[in-house]
Amino acid sequence: MCRTERVAAMPDVTRRPPVLLAAALGLASAVAAVTIGPAASAHSDPCHPNHSCPSDHHSYVWVDSGGRSWDCARPGAEEYNPARDTTTITYDKRSYHCFQVGSSDTARPAPGAIPPAVTQARSSSTTAAISRVVDGDTVDLTNGRRVRLVQIDTPEVYNGAECYGPQASAATKRLLPAGTKVRLLPDPATDSTDRYGRLLRYVVRVADGVNINLRLVGDGAAAPYFYDRQRGRFAAQLERLAQRARAKRRGLWGRCPGTPYSPYSAVSTGR
Numbered sequence: 001m002c003r004t005e006r007v008a009a010m011p012d013v014t015r016r017p018p019v020l021l022a023a024a025l026g027l028a029s030a031v032a033a034v035t036i037g038p039a040a041s042a043h044s045d046p047c048h049p050n051h052s053c054p055s056d057h058h059s060y061v062w063v064d065s066g067g068r069s070w071d072c073a074r075p076g077a078e079e080y081n082p083a084r085d086t087t088t089i090t091y092d093k094r095s096y097h098c099f100q101v102g103s104s105d106t107a108r109p110a111p112g113a114i115p116p117a118v119t120q121a122r123s124s125s126t127t128a129a130i131s132r133v134v135d136g137d138t139v140d141l142t143n144g145r146r147v148r149l150v151q152i153d154t155p156e157v158y159n160g161a162e163c164y165g166p167q168a169s170a171a172t173k174r175l176l177p178a179g180t181k182v183r184l185l186p187d188p189a190t191d192s193t194d195r196y197g198r199l200l201r202y203v204v205r206v207a208d209g210v211n212i213n214l215r216l217v218g219d220g221a222a223a224p225y226f227y228d229r230q231r232g233r234f235a236a237q238l239e240r241l242a243q244r245a246r247a248k249r250r251g252l253w254g255r256c257p258g259t260p261y262s263p264y265s266a267v268s269t270g271r
Contacts, residue, residue: 051063051236052240054089063211063237064089067211067218068100069101070089070096072085080097084099125186127181127184128145130179131178135165135169136172147184147201148196148200149201151213151225151234153222153223153267162268163252164221167251168221171219171251175212181207184201184204187200187232187234188232189230189231191230220248222267242261
């Protein structure tokens with residue numbers, strides 16, 4: 001967990017009228033730049049290498065417990081952009097200014113402000129609409145393509161339902177009803193399609209930026225599955241979400257208590 005540091009009090013910019021926003025944020029940055037010192041540069045807090053807290057410098061994407069992806073900077077950081085970083089997140093008593101990756105906020109970045117990894121993800125993503133949910137980790141699109149949610153696995157529902165299979169399918173149906181607009185994100189660490197021709201993608205709801213792959217794991221409806229030992233961009237977050245769900249006995253971890261945690265194998269909950 002990030003260390004807690006004392007900083008000078010900052011103006012409450014989250015509730016100011018828009019006309020005063022730039023001035024207030026400018027003052028906040030000036031104060032923080034003077035008083036924070038080393039905290040506004042790279043440091044060795046363990047939460048940063050693990051990506052388990054928001055970034056100080058827009059250097060990686062952090063995923064919150066709800067499966068939403070955020071790109072953040074601390075007040076006073078050179079990369080902080082008040083015109084774009086309009087969401088304030090408080091984590092471990094520290095404030096971060098962020099924009100949500102996959103939301104409409106990402107359409108208004110300052111030139112050159114998005115790190116290369118995020119730019120690559122956005123440039124290679126596509127938008128589509130959900131036609132139907134096939135099972136917990138597979139959906140059909142209105143354009144006729146089928147998508148296998150990458151880096152996760154849910155219990156089977158066909159050819160003999162596995163424990164929690166029907167519930168996992170129901171969870172995905174609740175999250176992705178027919179007509180839902182989604183953004184499909186490929187992962188450079190994995191194949192683009194599987195042997196059945198299904199697209200391998202992260203499925204992100206356009207309306208609120210929720211990454212459904214991560215959300216299902218966090219809810220205990222799915223488990224991480226790094227097929228062929230390919231660990232993608234969200235591998236660490238998926239493991240943290242799964243371990244938390246397992247500790248709290250959410251979803252399949254509570255309903256199917258004999259399920260082993262084995263992220264390099266398909267989930268096996270039993271019949």
